[in-house]
Amino acid sequence: MQFEQIPPCTTVADVDFSPLFDQIADALEKHGVAVIPQALPDTMAHELYHYYRQLNGELFDEAGIGRKQNFHHDEKIRSDKVCWIDGTSPTGKEWLDWLEMLKTHLNRRLFLGLFSVESHFAYYQKGDFYKRHVDAFRGESNRVLSLVTYLNPQWSADDGGQLVMYADNNDHTGTKILPQLGTMVLFLSEVFEHEVLPAKKDRYSIASWFRLNTTRAGRADPPR
């Protein structure tokens, strides 16, 4: 697909994302992980980047660990800051719509039963990291699929901040991925341990999670 040919005024609705979504579904089906450089059309990646960069830093909170009553901060495990994305800005709304489109496609292709999606900008300053972890614990969470989208126009191996994906418990080396603008990484949230190596300069990304619906009668299950 020639993303470069998309004129600047193109909106998400005008682009046929089926080839990308199929590529993601194929990789997830085979490996449980999909790593796709330049996944996003340039215009969309730049729009997200510029929107992110003009956000007021005060909107970013220290990132936490765990959910609901188990939620806490631990700077020994992660030190990034996050800003949740809602649909109140056109760019935020477009991004959430795009995630919905991907959700629908993956449900059709893989019968994952994905119900909702939550997404936040993440900001790693120089020295920030996120130690080896899984995004969801079996039976304890309804996060099924994780998606990380990178928004760094210039990034090389010397800049640190790589995502390291581990194949299993015995894998101590992992596979390193550079957080370059437009690169997307998707993986099954309960299965794959991963970490973010200390960044040597500001690192911008979006983390998103597709969730099952675990709402029970009389007990709503809000996102986050």
Ligand SMILES: O=C(O)CCC(=O)C(=O)O
């Ligand atoms: O930014 C990344 O590369 C991964 C972030 C991550 O693992 C998370 O937020 O759970």
Ligand SMILES: [Fe+2]
């Ligand atoms: Fe993670």
